[in-house]
Each structure stands twice: as structure tokens, then as C-alpha cells.
Amino acid sequence: MTTPAPKQTESLQESLQQVVRILNRHKLVESLVHKQDMPKQELVETLVHRQNLAELEKKLEQLHPADIAFILEALPLPDRLTVWGLVKSTMEGDILLEVSDSVRETLLADMDREEILAAAGQLDTDELADLAPDLPQNVMSELIGSLEEEERAQLESALSYHDDQVGALMDFDMVTIRDDVTLEVVLRYLRRFNELPHHTDKLFVVDNDHRLKGVLPIKRLLVNDPDKQVAEIVAREVVFFQPDDDVGEAAQAFERYDLVSAPVVDSTHKVIGRLTVDMMVDVIREESEAEVLSLAGLKEEEDLFASVWKSAKNRWPWLAINIVTAVVVSRVIGSFEATTAQIVALAALAPIISGIGGNSGSQTATIIIRAMALGQVTAANTQRLVAKEFGIALLNGILWGTMLGLVALLIYGKLGLGLVMALSMMLNFQVAAAVGLFVPLGMHKLGRDPAFGSSVFLTFMTDGMGNLIFYGLATLLLL
């Protein structure tokens, strides 16, 4: 399928603005029709009304499905559904694949059974597998029933893997050849295709049992003499994957070896599918977004125009956990009420200790989490990393601790208070390093993703310990 592509990237913003402009005109007309109920007037309005929708429809036809997906995501729900109703049905499947999960939900909710079946019917089995979790059960079983046997097997295979496994993302569309033919034969064979699978930068060379023997890069096919045998120029060293490999690691391999496509083989080395770079780019983007979202405790990508209620629910779990930890920290401070009553200045100074501790800890955690994600933390170098982070914490503790001790001394004119401030700062830098190091390392040991949830626990520890150290030292040394 050839889809019209825009001439330039800037036009995407312009397209969005054009769509919004037509929509606004359309809504203006609608509100006029509502206000005036003369039948004649209504007729005229309806004509204008139709013109607007026709213009919008024409505009949409010129756009790439990915661009329409972008525009749908940027529109509030009523406008989104107006546009969605005008999209050509042949494009609906591709658009559903492109939009985010939350926006897809709003679009599917607007479609009836037949529309969903028609849209899904245009997709390859691997694409269908991506969509499957969001489709109503009855539509899904009807779809499966309508597939041919091979496709059904492919779909079931794709659905049997977890989201983060290669098997769930691979496609089944590929070109395989034997190595005992000439390039001329390969070229003639390719001409029998109406179209080659997207992202075909290499042909997979297999034996009689469909086992992978190597790959023939298209680049080599094109520059070599057609009389040569495939076996002469086949690349035997191949980066390949297995269906239960982790997609994140596959994406890193694509990045590292600059791959465009790579074969997926089963345990007997038979070629069963293919990974392509476009999917890996999506994986990289999604992983990085998940990390940024999770740092702010957002459960998932939010539809920009979801209801207040729905968005609030997305944000509650993290707020709830933070409130619980904040109350615990509050009780730590509360237990030193007698001390605070005597030295009120503590109340003003304590937040500095806990805040800076949190900052320093999150720096350590970020460095460690990154190194772990890249696979660079090994048994051999962990000790060295740990020593380094405690070293930095010591340096920072002495530097900033002394400085803040002096600030406290300057403001309150009490040497003891300055001393407690400096000491607490130094100790809390050590706590922050310990938490920043061992929370991610520990979560990794437990088989959990260290990027998720570290920040809550980290702040809890640096807040709790920071206050405990500060108020504790003050009680010991100043009372």
C-alpha cells in the first residue's frame, strides 16, 4: 500500500491547524443551526455544514495514517470523533495501530462491530496481535474464525508471547531463498512478487528444512555479478533472535549493529519470523517514555483529553503511596516534639537536610539505573562503583555540609546548631548514596525493573533518615 507522504515535516503542525480551523467553522455552523430553527435557514446551513465536512474529508485523505493518528491525539474527544467518522475506512486499521492505548480506547468505543471487523481485516496478523488486547472478545473470536489456517497459527503464536518478548513483535512477512542458485535466479524470483515486505534489506538464506544458513544483503545482491551463486556472497555471521528474547535487548542490538531487519529463529534454528527497525524504534521510544512517566508516578500514558476523573485515577496510586510515606516521616519529626519546642529553628532547617539528601540520592540512582539498563554493572565492578559513590557523597558531604553549617551559624548565631547541621548533612549524603545504590541494585536482584518505584522509596528513606539524623543529633548534642 502506498500512502501519501507529506513533503516536509513542518506540515504536520500546519495540518493540525488546518483541521482545527475547519472543525471550528463546522462547530460554529452547528451552533447556529441549533439557535435558529427556521427550516429554510436550516437547509442553507446544512449545505455549508456539508461543505465543511467534505473539505475536512478531503484534507484527511491527503494525510499519512501516522499523521491522522497524531491529529486525533491532539483533539478533544468530540472533535476527535468527528474526524474519526470522516476517515476513510481503509485507513482505520493503520491509524488504530499508531495511536496510544488510551486514545485507541476512545476510538474503538465509537465503532460498531462491523466497523471494527472491517478495520482489523486490513491488518497483517502481527499487527492484529498488537491490537488484540483492546478488541472486544466477541469481535476477536469472529476475526480469528475468519482467518486462514496459517494466519490463525501466526496470530496465536504472537498472542502466546508476552509484550516484552520478541515473539510478540515479530512479523511473518519475509523472503527466504536457497544458497545453491545464482543471483540472476534470485532477481527473477523477486520480480514475481507484487511487492516486497517493508524494510527488506536482506533475504534470509535457508536450507531445505527452512533452517537459517545466512543472509543475503540486498546491497550485495545489487553490486555482484548475476552469474555468481548465492553461496559465494552470503553473509554467514548473522545477528538473529529467538522468540523469547527480550525486546529491549533486541532493540539495543539493532542500535548497536545498525540493523534494518533481522531473522527470528526457533529452537531448531528454523526461520519463523522477522524483526524490523521501525518496531525497534517504537520499543526504544516507549521504554524511554515509560521511564519518564514512572519517575512522576504516572501509571500509563494519559489521553491528553481524558476526563478529569480518569486522569486523576491515573495519578492516585503514586500520590497515595507518597502520602503514606509523608505521614510516616511526619511521625518521625513528631516524635521529637519536645526538642523542637526548645529549638524552634530546627523546623526551618530540617527540610534542607532531607531535600538535598533526596537530590543527591536520585543522582546516584540515575547513574546506577542507566548503567544497569546498558548491562554495564557486573559482579566485577560493583564494588568499585559503590566505593566511588560513597566517595562522592563524602566529598559532597564535607563541602556542602560545612557550607550549610556556616549558613545556619550565620542565621541563628549558635555554634551548636551549625555543627549539628554540618554533621547531619554529611551523614545524610552517605544515607542518600546507600539508598541510591542499593535500592536499584536490590530491585535488580529481585528481578524487578530498577527504574520503577525506586524514586518513591528513595525519597522516603532520605526524608525519614534525614529528619531522624538531624533531630536526633540536635536532641543529643543541644539539649
Add this chain to the structure above:
Amino acid sequence: MTTPAPKQTESLQESLQQVVRILNRHKLVESLVHKQDMPKQELVETLVHRQNLAELEKKLEQLHPADIAFILEALPLPDRLTVWGLVKSTMEGDILLEVSDSVRETLLADMDREEILAAAGQLDTDELADLAPDLPQNVMSELIGSLEEEERAQLESALSYHDDQVGALMDFDMVTIRDDVTLEVVLRYLRRFNELPHHTDKLFVVDNDHRLKGVLPIKRLLVNDPDKQVAEIVAREVVFFQPDDDVGEAAQAFERYDLVSAPVVDSTHKVIGRLTVDMMVDVIREESEAEVLSLAGLKEEEDLFASVWKSAKNRWPWLAINIVTAVVVSRVIGSFEATTAQIVALAALAPIISGIGGNSGSQTATIIIRAMALGQVTAANTQRLVAKEFGIALLNGILWGTMLGLVALLIYGKLGLGLVMALSMMLNFQVAAAVGLFVPLGMHKLGRDPAFGSSVFLTFMTDGMGNLIFYGLATLLLL
């Protein structure tokens, strides 16, 4: 150049472990030689010593430059330099391109002028441009002097663009054809190449003045009858870029339209270069890393094994800013000393208000920053987004404010305190929404990247305002 590729991705971890094992053996031998200084003994040791290094050298020869780069990054400095000394000089250029800026610095510091010249001499001009900022000035001028005129012009062009512009990343290696020839002629033309440029998925179709007329996807070249004219099957709708386009937007276009390569044209529409997906993947990865690092206030990617001193300096600017804001917040609290002296409980409760405000604000900011990065925030929908965020803040304020008010009432048994707690929480949720919205929107208006620096200002505002509201209300209502 064909480089050996690993059979599977898992082997990368294994390779690292093998290298570490050989290095450890090597270091053991070295320490033995140091301890015993019998000349005969020394000789034997040296033999073993040589064997170890030979084994390591052999291991390295089997690895892809990207894998060696990975291993170098995961090794402490002395080991890193041992390995670097054994790397084949023909691979050094590629490896320098792959490692992070901070690790590259340590490698270049270990090379003399001749070595750097040899390594750089193997690179294409676009690759050289990537390396240029890190090379010593005198090496750079010698390199430029050794280039042919065309290459020198290319290098100077690449260096004239900013890092985040397409012109700095494009390569100059591409295949252009005319549209008035048959596919047969094109196929014969391609066979005259020794090798096609990497990532060639389409040929650029140009007129006599080298102006872009369209592209011929290799897919179409392969499936169509060789007697057809290029003009018959050329794709006229092309995604192309200009050298001053933003690379982030180019990467989004690659992602959206699933591109492998795309032409870069100048203002007269002449083809001057090419972007490829492998570079765009690097852009996407780097952007997401920069975002995560900046959230923790890390200036740049850190060499895992940099000295304590160097790493500490990377972390200081953010800590310094945070300390200044923390001291300001501390003064806000300090100004209510009289109130705190009478109601000590305030000291324990205030951190809850400011902490939760910060969390809520960072959720809002994350949503807005993401939407802005995707270009989905428009003049038309900003108002709606703002209304929604304040709505969520109101809902959260009522919900969590009431709950925390009750908690305060329960702990301290004072109705007034519970009321102040609830009210402050509600108000600070509004402050958090305002800051989370308007800081990123404002930075965007000022032409700055909203992802950078928002978090510091956000915490400052929610901490400062949270305490001001809480202590202020307590002073007004409870004294």
C-alpha cells in the same frame, strides 16, 4: 568494511566477562612479577604475560566495534587502557564514534598524534565531523589539510551546523540516478559500485541540476520489469529534510513514516546529503537519556569510572541551585518562628504539604512536557488542558486534603489544626497545578526546552508556597 557480528545478543555480556577474566589473569601475573625480582622467574612470567595479552587481542578481533565500545565503557580506566592498547588500529575510528563523550575523552588522552590521525583517517567526513569537537586543534587542522577538496567542503559544511541540526548529522554517501533510463540501466549502474552506501533503501532521482525529483525505492526496483523506465515507477511524494531542520523533528518523522533513509536538500532543492535511521535511533536514545539525566540534574552522561572529583563536579551545579532554593524555603519557615514555637505540631505536618505538592506538580509538568515534545499543545487546546489540570488538582485537593485533615485531627486532636491542614493541602494542589502548567509553557514560549530545569523551579515553588500557605493559615486561624 565487513565487521564480524556476534551470533547472538546474549554473547555481549559473555564477551565482557571473558575480557574481564583475561584481564584479571593478566593483572595477577603483573603483580607476581612485581613481587619477585628474580630475572629467570621474570622471564617465565613475561611469557605467560604475553600469552594473556595475545588471547585478549584475539578475543577483541572477533568483536564488532560497537561491542568493544560497550566493553571499554564497562571497564575501569587502567583496564580500559590495557584493552584499548590491544585494539586493532583499523577499528579505532569506529570505536571512538561509538563510545560516550566522557569515555572518548579518556581514550583520546591515551593516544598520540599519529594514532589519532590514523584512526580519524579511516572515517568518512560525516563521521569525522562527529569526532571533531573532541580532537586536539592541531590534529584537526592537520586532518583537514590532508583531505581532498570535496571532502574538506563536506567537513566544513557539517561543522558549520549546530549539533541539533540535520546538517550536522547527514552523510554524503548516496546513489543518485536520472529518471529517463530503464531499470536495467540502473541495475547495471549499481553493479559498478564495489559497495552501496549503508542503509540504501532508495535511490535519489535527480534532474540535470541535481535537484530532487523523487525517489526509487529498491523494493520497486527489484519487483518491476527491467525494461520499465525509472520515471514510470518513481515515487514523487518524498519525505525530505533541509540542513537547518531540527534533528529531533527529523527523528520523529523517521519514526512516524517508518523511514530507513531520506534525502537532505538545500534551498534550491538540490540533493546535498542523506539521513539514515541508525543515526535517528541514536538521536532518540540520546534525547531520552538527556531527559532522564536532567531530571536528576546531571549535566551530562558520566563515565562510570571517572574519578570521584570529576563525577562530583558533574553533580554540583544542580546541588548548588537546590541548596540555594532550600535555604530560601528555610527562611520562609523561619519567618514563622513565633507561630511554630506555639504550635510545634506544624513542624511535623508542613513537610507533608510541600512534599505532596511537589509530587502532584511534577505529574502535571510531565504530562504537559510530553504533549509539548510531541507538538500536541496548540493555541486552540491550551485552555482546555489548563482547565483540566486545575480540575484534577481540585478533585485531588478535596480528596487528599480531607483525608490528611482527618489524619492531623486524629493525631493531634485539634479541630483547627485539621482544618488548616485540609485547606493548605487544597490550596497547594492548585499551586502545584499552576506551576506544573505554566513553568513548562513559559519556558517553551521563551524558546527553551521545557524538560530542562522545570523540576528545580517546580519543587522550589511547591515547597515555598506550601510552607507559606500552611504556616500562614496556621498563624491567621490558630493563634
